Amino acid sequence: MVKENSKYRWVVFSTVLMAYFLIVSQRTAPGLISVQLMNEFQISASLIGILTSAQFFAYAGLQIPIGILSDRFGPNIFLITGTILSGIGTILYSIAPNEYILLLARTMVGVGDATIWINVVLILSQWFKPNEFVRLLGFAGMSGNLGFLLATVPFSAWIALMGWRMPFLTTGIILFLIGILLYIVLVKIPKKTMKDVVRQTSMRIENREKTLNILLRVFSNRQAWATFFCHFGIVGTYVGFIGSWAVPYGMHVYSLTRSEASQLILIGIIGAIIGAPITSWLASRVHSIKRPYAIVHLIVFCCWLAFLFFSGKPPFFMLILLYFFIGCGIGASALTFAIVRGSFAMKEVGVVSGFANTGGFLSAVLLPAIFGKVLDHFQSMDTAVGYQYGFWIPVAFSLAGLIGVFLIKEKEQEIEKGA
Template identity: 60%
Template sequence: MDKQTSSFRWVVFASVLFTYLLMASQRTAPGLITDQVMRDFQVTASTIGLLTSIQFFVYTGLQIPMGILADRYGPNFFLIVGALLTGVGTMIYSLGTHEFVLFFARILTGTGDATIWVNMVLILGQWFNRKEFVRLIGLAGMTGSLGFLLATVPFSAWISVLGWRPTFFSAGLLLCLCGFLLYLVLLKKPKQLSLTDTVYVKNETSRGKIRTLLQRIFSNRQVWALFCCHFGVVGAYVGFIGSWAVPYGMTVYEMTRSEASQFIMIGLIGALIGAPLASWISSRLGTIKRPYVIIHILTLLGWICFLLFHGNPPVIMLYLLFFMIGFGFGASALTFALVRQTFPINESGLVSGIANTGGFLSAVLLPSIFGMVLDHFPSGVGNVGDGYYYGFITPVLFSIIGLMGIIFIKEKRLVREIE
């Protein structure tokens, strides 16, 4: 029986996306306890920025190797191991008694997290035809936003009830169980059902051919345009909500932790809407680039507004700004629709890894840069928002790079089958 005609493909879809939901939540959940970690471990804002960045640094550094390995050996094994590593890393984080333990835990978590997106894209490519894939990639992007949403009010309430250590330990345990579930769904059950794959073929190439492939891919201008496009729209948002969004609400607007996380949820709602809506609009218009250019412009304008109001926009405006920026992040799934449109499937893992590297390279850079700016402009009487004001220059610059990337992308017109 063919995988793409089997009803079991929906079990695979649900299992993979549920795992992605939990793994995505652990990218930003530590941002809820930034002040507690600073107090408990007596560390500076720069250290917290580095702690946040280290996970994204590992994630970013492994995207290209993961793309090569997934193209060559298949995605199932790496996704299972990734879920287990993320779970173990999260549990170690909850048990940490020294800042070095926290760094080690986030390295493990970042290693596991690095497996999810590239391998998930390839797994969906195995189990669904091209028409289904383009529609489902928007839902996959929305699932990541749901993971970030889970790491706001629900996770904050969980922390309030149990404390941050038991909360993170239980989340890590659940991720380990997801690893076992993926083993059953991706490896064991398909063999029992005798499901065959008519699309994906392992790319058994020699080292020399891999070197030639890398040279050809890295010299392709389209690849670097995709890299910059994802750099601008993903990392500024992920890096900010993963480290400084909640402290920003608490410091500048004197919110409680719960109020600040609830406020940030508006941006995540924008991301939830942006992923499927952007995919639908693109398919209806028969073009990905034109709506994506508009989305990048709106995202840039959103970050510029923070500068225009000296880091302290009216609360009412903040709802709109975070919604706009979140919408742009959700729509970033279009980057991988462009990858699928431009490159053959046996190279899509590598190209997706390069594009994803761009997005999370900016997520690596922003928390640390923001932390250094905040340390340089400490809060005090009359300058509570100065640090954040100067910090917002960084996402503005990142967004300009993203806009330039999407402008230079060359697009083929979408074919009828994806409408």
């Protein structure tokens, strides 16, 4: 049985997206308890930023190595291991007695998370035909944004009802069990029923290229750097801010409760859920990825600029719109990997995807830590002043993303040919 024509590929698709959905929720869920952690463990805003950055530092640092290894040995083992490791890290986070264990736990989650998206892209590439890939990538992005949605009002309500430890403990256990399910779906069943899975894996292992040659080719490729900066500007600004400072921002600047602040983030998540499939559909309709993606980057840049224009506190109705359109931007970020798929040979898709993803999560590492430093510097002044200066960071980062999207070289009719 051939994978691309089997009905079983939809079982693979559903299981992989379920894992991705839950893992993504744990990127931003800790942001719901930033203030609570500061009070319980008597730690500063800077240390909260470091806790957030630790996860994304591990994520960003492993993207290229994971990409190389996944291209070489296949995506299944890394997706399974990463999901289990994310579960163990989340369990450890839930029982942490001090800030050092919190830091270790977030680092473990970051290492596990580092394996996920690259291998989701590779698995979809292996199990689905090229003309299905762009549309399904949009749905994969939407599942991740549903994970962000879980980490807003539902998770906030769960925390309010049971405290913060039980929700994280339960989530960690579920992730561990999903890792076991992935082994059954991706390895055990296909090994018995689909001979081409084993044959393709063997061919991939036999035809190895020197790692240094691969890296030199990627680092000297303009298209690879373009995707790096696209993700740096559009992903890191959203994930870095939402995952650490969005809830405290709503509480301190707009005097919202934690629940109300998380509901505000919900607006951005709705934008992301809508943005993922719509931008993928639009790219297919206009037979271009670059044109709709450039518009998205321009909108995101203008949204962050608006925070500066209103001195860190735009009118509340405008804040809702800004969150929505920034959310649409993160939803559209799956187009980065459609560009990768259309520009590089299949044997390089993993490493270039890892390189692009490094950009997004390097940004997510830097933003919370720098933002926390700025807030600490202005802590003796009006709270809004610290946020006002802090917003210079996502403005600068999103400008880098805008430059990146204009550096993309796109082949004519790329989408029609199955990019």
